[in-house]
Amino acid sequence: NAGVTQTPKFRVLKTGQSMTLLCAQDMNHEYMYWYRQDPGMGLRLIHYSVGEGTTAKGEVPDGYNVSRLKKQNFLLGLESAAPSQTSVYFCASSPHNRGDEQFFGPGTRLTVL
């Protein structure tokens, strides 16, 4: 099992460009999450999904969109990147229950110039 994988690992964007981050899990987990990690801020939830075809906003959803068309994939989109979106992005998944432990991907380091 690969667990949770994220593509790409690194990316540099110019302000205004768009991109999609892909998260994939092969553990048949129901719940998936996108977080961003900034110095001194810990992990902040951007969007999450409680099952295929569902999405919901987290703490810091502005400027991001998500889709979960397939159970194993959770996509995070930036339509018009801003320097404030420079961060490390982590995807996570958990099995069946919202209180289950979360399994994290390796992270994507995004720089917006």
Add this chain to the structure above:
Amino acid sequence: ILNVEQSPQSLHVQEGDSTNFTCSFPSSNFYALHWYRWETAKSPEALFVMTLNGDEKKKGRISATLNTKEGYSYLYIKGSQPEDSATYLCAFITGTASKLTFGTGTRLQVTL
């Protein structure tokens, strides 16, 4: 907004020292408390998921306790080793929420 507070923010100990950290969370409507270990340049990994008041969990030299009535959890590391150097995160979920709220972590550095 639910606040999860961790203390201390950072800690520097010598190899062999035992240490502990605190996680404080709202005591009402408790559902679960998680502890994660996060090494530099890696991703967080779960240590414990705790759900019952009075829970005590142990994994090797690391253990945790939970007090849901007063809203705190302690993480203990016995005989710290350099490989224990990491940030330790706690996260809390209420009975009505669908997602965890993370604290900002305690950064532990263990030196020889």
